[in-house]
Amino acid sequence: MEFDEILTLMDRFSSSACTALKLSWRGDTLELQRVTSPPMPERPIFPRSHDIAPLTADGTSAPISSVGAPATSTPGPSPDGDAASLITAPILGTFHCAPAPDADPFVKVGQTVRKDQTLCIIEAMKMMNEVTAERDYVIEEVLVDDGAPCEYATALFRVRELPSC
Amino acid sequence: MLKRVLVACRGEIALRIIRACREMEIETVAVYSTADRDSLHRKLATKAMCIGPEKAADSYLSKEALVTAALLSGCDAVHPGYGFLSENADFADACTDAGLTFVGPRGAIMRTMGDKSAARRLMRETGVPIVPGSGPLEDIAEAREQADRVGYPVLIKASAGGGGRGMRCVTDSESLPDLLAAASGEALACFGNGEVYLEKLIENPRHIEFQILGDRFGTIVHVGERDCSMQRRNQKLMEESPSYALSAELRARMGAVAVQAARAVGYENAGTVEFVMDSQERFYFIEMNTRIQVEHPVTEMVSGIDLVREQLRIAAGLPLSVTQEQIRIDGWSIECRINAEDPAHGFLPSVGTVRFMHLPAGPGVRVDTALYTGYQPSPFYDSLVAKVIVHASSRLEAIRRMRRALEELIIDGFATNTRIAYLTLYHPDYLRGTYTTSFMERNLDDLLAWDARSGVPAEEEG
Numbered sequence: 252m253e254f255d256e257i258l259t260l261m262d263r264f265s266s267s268a269c270t271a272l273k274l275s276w277r278g279d280t281l282e283l284q285r286v287t288s289p290p291m292p293e294r295p296i297f298p299r300s301h302d303i304a305p306l307t308a309d310g311t312s313a314p315i316s317s318v319g320a321p322a323t324s325t326p327g328p329s330p331d332g333d334a335a336s337l338i339t340a341p342i343l344g345t346f347h348c349a350p351a352p353d354a355d356p357f358v359k360v361g362q363t364v365r366k367d368q369t370l371c372i373i374e375a376m377k378m379m380n381e382v383t384a385e386r387d388y389v390i391e392e393v394l395v396d397d398g399a400p401c402e403y404a405t406a407l408f409r410v411r412e413l414p415s416c
Numbered sequence: 417m418l419k420r421v422l423v424a425c426r427g428e429i430a431l432r433i434i435r436a437c438r439e440m441e442i443e444t445v446a447v448y449s450t451a452d453r454d455s456l457h458r459k460l461a462t463k464a465m466c467i468g469p470e471k472a473a474d475s476y477l478s479k480e481a482l483v484t485a486a487l488l489s490g491c492d493a494v495h496p497g498y499g500f501l502s503e504n505a506d507f508a509d510a511c512t513d514a515g516l517t518f519v520g521p522r523g524a525i526m527r528t529m530g531d532k533s534a535a536r537r538l539m540r541e542t543g544v545p546i547v548p549g550s551g552p553l554e555d556i557a558e559a560r561e562q563a564d565r566v567g568y569p570v571l572i573k574a575s576a577g578g579g580g581r582g583m584r585c586v587t588d589s590e591s592l593p594d595l596l597a598a599a600s601g602e603a604l605a606c607f608g609n610g611e612v613y614l615e616k617l618i619e620n621p622r623h624i625e626f627q628i629l630g631d632r633f634g635t636i637v638h639v640g641e642r643d644c645s646m647q648r649r650n651q652k653l654m655e656e657s658p659s660y661a662l663s664a665e666l667r668a669r670m671g672a673v674a675v676q677a678a679r680a681v682g683y684e685n686a687g688t689v690e691f692v693m694d695s696q697e698r699f700y701f702i703e704m705n706t707r708i709q710v711e712h713p714v715t716e717m718v719s720g721i722d723l724v725r726e727q728l729r730i731a732a733g734l735p736l737s738v739t740q741e742q743i744r745i746d747g748w749s750i751e752c753r754i755n756a757e758d759p760a761h762g763f764l765p766s767v768g769t770v771r772f773m774h775l776p777a778g779p780g781v782r783v784d785t786a787l788y789t790g791y792q793p794s795p796f797y798d799s800l801v802a803k804v805i806v807h808a809s810s811r812l813e814a815i816r817r818m819r820r821a822l823e824e825l826i827i828d829g830f831a832t833n834t835r836i837a838y839l840t841l842y843h844p845d846y847l848r849g850t851y852t853t854s855f856m857e858r859n860l861d862d863l864l865a866w867d868a869r870s871g872v873p874a875e876e877e878g
Contacts, residue, residue, distance in 0.1 A: 402466040
């Protein structure tokens with residue numbers, strides 16, 4: 252098949268009503284497919300209201316918690332651009348994924364966590380501050396290395412929310 | 417020398433510190449709240465860390481967050497700037513306890529100077545003049561005796577007081593009994609303590625402050641004075657150095673007293689001794705500020721001394737880079753504070769995004785600001801958006817240069833007080849240099865009327 256012929260076929264295809272074309276001719280195979288409408292996003296483009304960090308002007312936005320209080324999940328700019336829920340750091344400090352250096356981590360990828368379950372510890376001024384789940388989640392990704400410093404609002408976990416029962 | 421400094425503040429003073437550090441090859445770690453993600457100090461520092469939400473109490477005022485940020489980022493020192501925790505003795509101690517060098521005086525010095533009555537007592541013992549006054553008053557006879565001693569008018573103040581409660585101004589001995597009873601009654605009602613004392617009322621004073629530098633070796637110098645009498649509701653608007661109100665002899669005398677005051681607490685690092693001065697050139701200590709001040713640039717301009725650099729050197733344990741004899745005050749410097757507030761509407765804070773800006777430049781002009789085109793100053797913090805500073809050979813030349821600089825200044829996006837500052841530069845009392853802290857109270861309506869008559873809508877110019 253000549254290049255010009257392919258271009259001609261493509262033009263004909265796009266002006267036709269066909270949605271798919273498969274052609275095998277003299278050993279060459281050409282496959283054309285038309286996407287009729289853009290694929291629906293798996294999740295709504297706009298995060299649901301309770302996922303949004305309430306950045307209000309009265310200064311109360313913040314999912315900051317007093318020591319040991321639960322962190323709020325917020326949608327953050329996740330690397331792949333989807334609107335997955337993120338659990339962010341309520342304070343600045345050192346991220347610990349386990350209660351002790353040799354202990355098992357609080358949570359693992361794929362694990363289902365329940366509301367109020369401890370997810371990690373953030374150490375600040377020699378104080379261990381537990382970050383707990385605000386709802387029921389499945390942990391999809393741990394975003395910070397154990398022992399790494401994390402800033403305020405750093406994304407710690409990517410989670411999928413479970414329907415409340 | 418210091419290797420890496422945590423800059424524990426925001427806005428133009430954070431930039432000022434970052435710039436000094438950059439020139440000294442010291443790395444900087446900026447801290448910012450979520451409201452300051454787009455702020456310039458975050459971008460200009462070597463590294464930046466988000467320390468908390470927009471509410472200052474959980475970010476810039478969080479000692480834990482700041483010390484943790486300093487330790488996590490490997491800083492060896494913390495510079496508090498002004499505002500926020502800059503005069504917080506506990507924060508200074510927390511830094512020291514964590515092994516960090518605090519760029520400022522020790523917590524103990526801040527505690528002494530921060531306690532008004534303790535500072536007053538110490539100054540009296542040291543022989544530094546304080547506003548004449550009494551101890552707690554027992555009865556009307558004692559009040560009369562004390563009032564006669566210090567001279568009318570006097571202010572009766574509640575010992576437990578503050579904010580003007582339990583305060584009465586007495587102009588003659590006849591009204592003293594009634595006003596004393598009223599003040600004491602109000603003090604009892606407000607603070608549960610009817611104890612009052614009296615103090616001489618300094619009418620229409622000038623606000624004169626001396627810049628102090630002290631190093632770890634006990635050397636203390638002053639770098640001349642700043643006249644900060646141009647105020648509105650106790651907020652400074654324009655400052656100048658030197659002060660037109662001081663003769664060379666008076667300057668030398670006040671400077672010596674300021675050094676004496678600083679020496680009394682064993683002061684270290686940069687600080688400011690504040691005085692009020694009456695029309696008879698009698699001056700009285702009011703307080704000492706234990707930090708770098710907003711208006712420090714006017715001192716830098718006339719002395720040629722980089723005060724922030726000196727602060728960092730002192731903190732690193734180096735001796736002062738100048739002796740008192742080497743300090744020369746050269747020419748005249750004026751600073752205008754540009755605030756995001758609307759004079760036409762009672763100086764209400766004005767918010768908006770900078771659509772366009774043009775900063776003055778040219779000979780003898782300096783602008784300290786954290787603004788840039790497209791930036792929206794955060795409504796969560798101070799309304800100071802820029803400081804325009806000029807330096808010239810004489811006061812009149814400096815005034816002319818400031819007029820020229822303010823004409824060049826354009827900030828398009830929100831209202832500022834620029835035009836009121838500009839018109840002040842034409843006011844006869846300002847030109848004569850005879851203005852006092854009551855200038856704005858007396859003349860603001862005139863200035864606003866001049867502005868209204870100019871016919872230029874407020875939105876169209878800086």
